[in-house]
Amino acid sequence: MQKFYRGPVREENGIPIIGKLSTTFNEVDPVYIDSSGWLTTAIAGSKILGFCLEYKVTTATNQTTEKYKPHYTPAAGQHIIFGSDADCTQAKLHNYKDFGTVTSGAFEVALANITGGQLKIVEFDPFGESDNDAVVVCVAEPQLAGFVQA
Numbered sequence: 001m002q003k004f005y006r007g008p009v010r011e012e013n014g015i016p017i018i019g020k021l022s023t024t025f026n027e028v029d030p031v032y033i034d035s036s037g038w039l040t041t042a043i044a045g046s047k048i049l050g051f052c053l054e055y056k057v058t059t060a061t062n063q064t065t066e067k068y069k070p071h072y073t074p075a076a077g078q079h080i081i082f083g084s085d086a087d088c089t090q091a092k093l094h095n096y097k098d099f100g101t102v103t104s105g106a107f108e109v110a111l112a113n114i115t116g117g118q119l120k121i122v123e124f125d126p127f128g129e130s131d132n133d134a135v136v137v138c139v140a141e142p143q144l145a146g147f148v149q150a
Helices: none
Strands: 002-006 030-033 039-041 050-052 072-074 079-084 096-101 108-110 119-124 134-139
Antiparallel strands (some): 096 119, 119 134
């Protein structure tokens, strides 16, 4: 489960960046620019540039031939619902966490205790369905920021 929960009133598109070759992008996948300059899905611990707005699989020649640029919305102001690897509790709110599962279309937040993290937990069970492994997050480590990652 991953979906937009709350975001800016007007959805913005991020700056166009060529997608990494042979990569699957699903709606709401967190994305970042890798060390070679390609847009790809986030990995555990990476900074986050934004969230994908479409489903697209780039080809093995995308970086040289097609040069497709997946559509994404910048991370700022977004609240996203992701599943977590355990039930969330009140004590976990406003804690910083990383993704534990980084599979396109199935990202999952790891609720292990850590001192830094990609995401900040702002709510859980957003629809009041006793679904405590559904967490609402915002980006704590945006890629566009200039500070050093913890």
